Amino acid sequence: MKPVDYVHGYSAHESRRLGDQADTLAELLHAGTAYPPGSKVLEVGCGVGAQTVHLVAASPQARFTAVDISADSLAAARARVTADRPRASVTWHQADLFDLPFPEATFDHVFVCFVLEHLADPQRALTALRRVLRPGGTLTVIEGDHGSAFFHPDSADAHAAIGCQVRLQRAAGGNALLGRQLHPLLTTAGYQGVTVRPHPVYADRSRPPLVEGFTRNTFITMIESVREDALAAGLTTPEAFDRGVTDLYRTAGEDGTFHYTFFKAVAVNPDWPPSPRASR
Numbered sequence: 057m058k059p060v061d062y063v064h065g066y067s068a069h070e071s072r073r074l075g076d077q078a079d080t081l082a083e084l085l086h087a088g089t090a091y092p093p094g095s096k097v098l099e100v101g102c103g104v105g106a107q108t109v110h111l112v113a114a115s116p117q118a119r120f121t122a123v124d125i126s127a128d129s130l131a132a133a134r135a136r137v138t139a140d141r142p143r144a145s146v147t148w149h150q151a152d153l154f155d156l157p158f159p160e161a162t163f164d165h166v167f168v169c170f171v172l173e174h175l176a177d178p179q180r181a182l183t184a185l186r187r188v189l190r191p192g193g194t195l196t197v198i199e200g201d202h203g204s205a206f207f208h209p210d211s212a213d214a215h216a217a218i219g220c221q222v223r224l225q226r227a228a229g230g231n232a233l234l235g236r237q238l239h240p241l242l243t244t245a246g247y248q249g250v251t252v253r254p255h256p257v258y259a260d261r262s263r264p265p266l267v268e269g270f271t272r273n274t275f276i277t278m279i280e281s282v283r284e285d286a287l288a289a290g291l292t293t294p295e296a297f298d299r300g301v302t303d304l305y306r307t308a309g310e311d312g313t314f315h316y317t318f319f320k321a322v323a324v325n326p327d328w329p330p331s332p333r334a335s336r
């Protein structure tokens with residue numbers, strides 16, 4: 057099974073970035089996500105386990121299954137979680153989320169973070185996940201939305217550099233503006249009781265851990281990493297892209313501020329197979 061060709065890639069650099077992102081945002085993203093003892097939880101697209109360690113910490117007695125399409129990421133995830141939580145109950149599977157090797161209604165809960173934004177058909181993915189989620193079970197989805205990035209000092213060059221990332225992700229079949237679409241996506245995929253909450257991150261010099269962990273190490277690092285691809289695709293020039301990144305670093309400086317919003321959805325699977333009335 058080949059890892060998907062997705063915009064962030066599978067480098068050691070990206071693995072570190074995912075870890076910084078998850079650790080910095082753990083409280084923000086995982087607040088309210090705790091699963092009962094003994095419940096069976098599937099994490100889809102676990103990557104290098106950056107979110108898995110936080111899931112396990114919040115629900116130490118739940119029984120987790122983590123899947124990813126990349127064997128290397130899965131091995132890194134297993135090593136990370138074993139080192140951090142040696143007693144955690146996690147089983148690992150290399151699998152494509154569109155073709156999961158589990159019977160119907162295997163899981164009580166499903167958790168998906170920063171995966172749908174890399175898929176050409178996120179709605180089909182959400183429908184496929186209903187098959188393995190028991191009726192009455194919950195799905196939790198977390199996604200960002202690069203359209204929510206605004207900052208001081210404002211800069212057209214910085215917005216243009218972010219725009220390169222958005223266009224490259226679209227060219228790779230994904231959507232970096234997916235957060236705002238979670239409610240319609242989940243509803244159309246047949247979920248019920250859909251609630252979506254925005255989780256804004258705001259960093260200024262009074263919050264040094266967020267400036268370092270989010271503005272610099274998560275967001276700007278992600279934009280910087282697409283420089284060569286953006287140049288190769290003819291989306292920008294070296295000078296323009298570098299000006300944009302320099303301006304982004306100003307937002308992490310003494311008088312800079314940075315805002316971004318994540319979206320977290322929780323929904324219930326009413327049934328499987330979908331009843332004709334509920335499916336749309």
Ligand SMILES: C[S@@+](CC[C@H](N)C(=O)[O-])C[C@H]1O[C@@H](n2cnc3c(N)ncnc32)[C@H](O)[C@@H]1O
Nearest residue numbers: 060074101102103106124125126152153169170
């Ligand atoms: C941006 S990473 C997010 C990893 C992790 N959820 C996190 O928040 O740190 C996206 C992950 O989704 C996985 N992925 C993409 N398409 C997949 C598919 N069709 N089936 C399973 N995993 C997939 C990728 O291999 C990658 O590890």
